Amino acid sequence: xxxxxxxxxxxxxxxxxxxxxxxxxxxxxxxxxxxxxxxxxxxxxxxxxxxxxxxxxxxxxxxxxxxxxxxxxxxxxxxxxxxxxxxxxxxxxxxxxxxxxxxxxxxxxxxxxxxxxxxxxxxxxxxxxxxxxxxxxxxxxxxxxxxxxxxxxxxxxxxxxxxxxxxxxxxxxxxxxxxxxxxxxxxxxxxxxxxxxxxxxxxxxxxxxxxxxxxxxxxxxxxxxxxxxxxxxxxxxxxxxxxxxxxxxxxxxxxxxxxxxxxxxxxxxxxxxxxxxxxxxxxxxxxxxxxxxxxxxxxxxxxxxxxxxxxxxxxxxxxxxxxxxxxxxxxxxxxxxxxxxxxxxxxxxxxxxxxxxxxxxxxxxxxxxxxxxxxxxxxxxxxxxxxxxxxxxxxxxxxxxxxxxxxxxxxxxxxxxxxxxxxxxxxxxxxxxxx
Numbered sequence: 001x002x003x004x005x006x007x008x009x010x011x012x013x014x015x016x017x018x019x020x021x022x023x024x025x026x027x028x029x030x031x032x033x034x035x036x037x038x039x040x041x042x043x044x045x046x047x048x049x050x051x052x053x054x055x056x057x058x059x060x061x062x063x064x065x066x067x068x069x070x071x072x073x074x075x076x077x078x079x080x081x082x083x084x085x086x087x088x089x090x091x092x093x094x095x096x097x098x099x100x101x102x103x104x105x106x107x108x109x110x111x112x113x114x115x116x117x118x119x120x121x122x123x124x125x126x127x128x129x130x131x132x133x134x135x136x137x138x139x140x141x142x143x144x145x146x147x148x149x150x151x152x153x154x155x156x157x158x159x160x161x162x163x164x165x166x167x168x169x170x171x172x173x174x175x176x177x178x179x180x181x182x183x184x185x186x187x188x189x190x191x192x193x194x195x196x197x198x199x200x201x202x203x204x205x206x207x208x209x210x211x212x213x214x215x216x217x218x219x220x221x222x223x224x225x226x227x228x229x230x231x232x233x234x235x236x237x238x239x240x241x242x243x244x245x246x247x248x249x250x251x252x253x254x255x256x257x258x259x260x261x262x263x264x265x266x267x268x269x270x271x272x273x274x275x276x277x278x279x280x281x282x283x284x285x286x287x288x289x290x291x292x293x294x295x296x297x298x299x300x301x302x303x304x305x306x307x308x309x310x311x312x313x314x315x316x317x318x319x320x321x322x323x324x325x326x327x328x329x330x331x332x333x334x335x336x337x338x339x340x341x342x343x344x345x346x347x348x349x350x351x352x353x354x355x356x357x358x359x360x361x362x363x364x365x366x367x368x369x370x371x372x373x374x375x376x377x378x379x380x381x382x383x384x385x386x387x388x389x390x391x392x393x394x395x396x397x398x399x400x401x402x403x404x405x406x407x408x409x410x411x412x413x414x415x416x417x418x419x420x421x422x423x424x425x426x427x428x429x430x431x432x433x434x435x
Contacts, residue, residue, distance in 0.1 A: 118151020204231025
């Protein structure tokens with residue numbers, strides 16, 4: 001692959017008709033894999049009156065059953081696997097903080113495809129062979145760290161497998177090793193930028209060129225903040241462990257939506273209430289079917305992520321449809337006095353205000369029968385405490401105008417909002433738990 005190549009694989013520029021033909025061929029193989037090897041899914045297909053041979057076009061897709069996270073928990077640990085444990089090469093799992101963890105597995109072939117897709121994603125983002133990749137995604141059962149690691153190595157990059165934590169040392173390593181690519185959650189990338197500022201280090205003057213940020217929803221305002229502080233192009237990368245991990249979709253250097261790798265996944269957008277397809281270009285819940293997974297094929301998996309899709313050509317020349325920025329997850333959405341609110345909307349209203357730091361939490365309480373939300377946000381270092389009340393009033397007004405909710409705002413001293421080494425905790429829900 002020479003320096004003039006714009007694409008890593010020829011499938012990135014297949015025509016829409018060629019992509020559709022490849023998808024239906026691979027969907028049939030996925031259904032046959034499920035039918036032959038996953039008894040719970042065969043039972044559900046039989047209950048729906050569908051056999052693999054019955055699926056011939058997109059009109060047949062709606063006949064297929066959905067899969068949800070609860071299905072993985074109900075069949076914990078390996079009940080939805082299409083391969084026995086002795087044929088697996090790796091197992092990942094969620095933290096299980098809200099119940100049994102969701103367990104996912106990979107064959108050696110699955111791992112190779114995952115590395116290929118993450119390498120494709122990184123190349124689209126602007127990474128190139130020979131780059132030094134500072135990987136601050138968490139390693140372990142979380143798929144982010146190893147997913148980015150093997151993708152970068154497949155692309156021909158040198159990986160610094162630092163994981164999360166030790167933020168001050170991360171600043172030193174980025175500077176001393178000359179990293180050109182940073183992989184992290186956007187909230188942790190911001191923590192690294194903040195630590196660099198406190199140390200008097202200007203990372204924007206270094207070699208950082210590309211930031212691969214994902215694993216949590218983030219706003220355009222956050223993108224601009226990260227780009228200004230770190231001196232890189234902030235790229236959104238999308239994935240979830242149930243489908244593969246990072247690299248299911250990724251922005252290219254145009255930053256105009258995440259190219260959904262349709263040769264390996266089939267994407268739909270549905271109304272989260274009715275489960276019916278939404279009109280093209282309208283917002284809804286993203287549904288993904290895996291087309292090439294061996295160990296854990298997923299059929300019409302409801303991601304809970306709210307987004308829109310765009311099939312118009314991208315300026316980069318890639319033909320794969322683009323997922324527009326994820327607004328949030330429908331189970332993360334707050335309903336405050338009849339108004340639907342995602343944390344990313346509050347972030348967009350907050351980030352970039354000159355005297356406030358881009359660290360915040362939403363605190364939800366129940367007052368009688370109504371829910372109330374408060375916003376806790378930090379002042380920038382050096383902002384006098386006597387101005388906090390005025391800053392709080394100004395932000396409350398801004399949120400009321402641009403988000404549509406009335407919220408009490410509390411401005412804290414720098415460092416008052418807890419930092420995360422992985423996914424940021426944006427909502428503290430203090431409402432009483434219903435029995």
